[in-house]
Amino acid sequence: MVNNRGDHVKRFSCSGAAVITAAICTNPIDVIKIRLQLDNQLSDKKNIFADRYYRGFVRGSIQIIKDEGFNGLSKGVKASVLREGIYSTFRLGAYEPVKHLFGATEPCAPLYKKIIAGAIVGAIGSAIASPCDLVKIRIQAEGRLKPGEVTQYPSTFGTFKEIVAKEGIIGLYRGVGPTVLRASILTAAQIPSYDHTKNTIIHKNLMQEGLPLHMLSSFIAGFVTAVVTSPVDVIKTRIMHENTVHCNKLQYSSSSTQCFKQIFLTEGLLGFYKGFIPNWFRSTPYTIIAFVIFEQLRKLAGLKPV
Numbered sequence: 001m002v003n004n005r006g007d008h009v010k011r012f013s014c015s016g017a018a019v020i021t022a023a024i025c026t027n028p029i030d031v032i033k034i035r036l037q038l039d040n041q042l043s044d045k046k047n048i049f050a051d052r053y054y055r056g057f058v059r060g061s062i063q064i065i066k067d068e069g070f071n072g073l074s075k076g077v078k079a080s081v082l083r084e085g086i087y088s089t090f091r092l093g094a095y096e097p098v099k100h101l102f103g104a105t106e107p108c109a110p111l112y113k114k115i116i117a118g119a120i121v122g123a124i125g126s127a128i129a130s131p132c133d134l135v136k137i138r139i140q141a142e143g144r145l146k147p148g149e150v151t152q153y154p155s156t157f158g159t160f161k162e163i164v165a166k167e168g169i170i171g172l173y174r175g176v177g178p179t180v181l182r183a184s185i186l187t188a189a190q191i192p193s194y195d196h197t198k199n200t201i202i203h204k205n206l207m208q209e210g211l212p213l214h215m216l217s218s219f220i221a222g223f224v225t226a227v228v229t230s231p232v233d234v235i236k237t238r239i240m241h242e243n244t245v246h247c248n249k250l251q252y253s254s255s256s257t258q259c260f261k262q263i264f265l266t267e268g269l270l271g272f273y274k275g276f277i278p279n280w281f282r283s284t285p286y287t288i289i290a291f292v293i294f295e296q297l298r299k300l301a302g303l304k305p306v
Helices: 002-038 056-068 070-074 077-101 111-141 156-167 169-173 176-203 211-241 256-267 269-273 276-301
Strands: none
Touching (some): 002 056, 002 070, 002 077, 002 111, 002 276, 056 070, 056 276, 077 156, 077 176, 077 276, 111 156, 111 176, 111 211, 176 211, 176 256, 211 256, 211 269, 256 269
């Protein structure tokens, strides 16, 4: 029992260090993704760049730097670290124990057991960290200020205070439904696809355990994650970004279904893939950094590979 408890502590410590490093490295891409997802929302113009302020990943990043300097790309990094420190530390650290509860103790155990385990730990972690996610989005979404305009969100903890003062404690949990849904889907796609890809390659004697295999498996998992989660990520961002005090009329209810319907009817299917490129560019490096560091730290801590 003592050894198991010690392994749990090691596992969570390794996962925390890995995901926080990944969050810091990919925060600029996350800012661009959020801006693109919110840009020209609910427009019925089907041209993907019609009336857009941030015209794609490259030009969007240039526009942010032009308007806000390089600091614009670091917006929300503290909130991002706080979120990942809670959400991703839990989901990555708890995945294996939960997977084992479902009987997935062998490397090539059935994929569906790994997916169920991933969905459960992702949902729990995101429900706990949802306020941090909302604060991150509010900070990252605020672009160039007009003359005389003052920022609504001056700091991470100032933003928490602002939201509670204006919208109440419940305001911190706006969008918790789509957040939990996204996290369930993301974790069910990301961790099991990494786990299953890596162990299938080893089982077929195509590669051996090591850094090249970790990077290849992470790359595949990052792409799968971006494709699967983009639609629900857009819905989550739209709902969380909306300020219930400063908006005279809310564009979205807190219902994921209603938000889905509004986006589909006005923007079509492509509306759900706004910001897909930065989402993919963030998911893949994030997954590679997180899992490579996680595997290396596990090795140093005397734990078996994932």
